[in-house]
Amino acid sequence: MQVQYIHTTLGWSAAAWQDSQLAGITLPCTDKEAALTTLASYLKLDAKSLAGENLAKPDKFQQHLEESLLQYFAGKPVTFNLPISWQRVTPFQQRVLKVVAAIPYGESLTYGEIARIIGCPRGPRAVGGAVGANPWLLVVPCHRVLARERGLGGFGCGLAWKKRLLEIEGISYKE
DSSP: OEEEEEEETTEEEEEEEETTEEEEEOOOBSSHHHHHHHHHHHTTOOHHHHTTOBOSSOOHHHHHHHHHHHHHHTTOOOOOOOOBOGGGSOHHHHHHHHHHHTSOTTOOEEHHHHHHHTTOTTOHHHHHHHHHTOOBTTTSOGGGEEOGGGBOOOOTTOHHHHHHHHHHHTOOOBO
């Protein structure tokens, strides 16, 4: 697994790549070490196992990720079109997260709407659990998933981050 560090206007993000597929990515952190520690926790790995696995030369997908993150945090609409290592999550999580990945910039769905889309109309809580397991933040835009009546719901990185990302995209929500 190789680690890519991306310096954005909000701090350092770290992305893990395995067999040319995105295995995980962090939101910006204060420094590279914090980004690496966060990335390791998303991937359920020890940070030491990722340390020293820096990219030698970025490929076209890694370059696309960096450019897209920089544009995103500059307030420009982006579409992340990257190969994702889907085998990192369960089949149910894949079904949910593939719907989440298709939510366009500036739009949102509720946990209940996603549950209906995947054929589990009584499964909004299960959808929430799957969304909470997302290791591909922004690329699979779980911040665009809201609670019923457009409430914030939860967010593993904290509601301050969710609010910030929704505001970047101009998505309205209820507190």
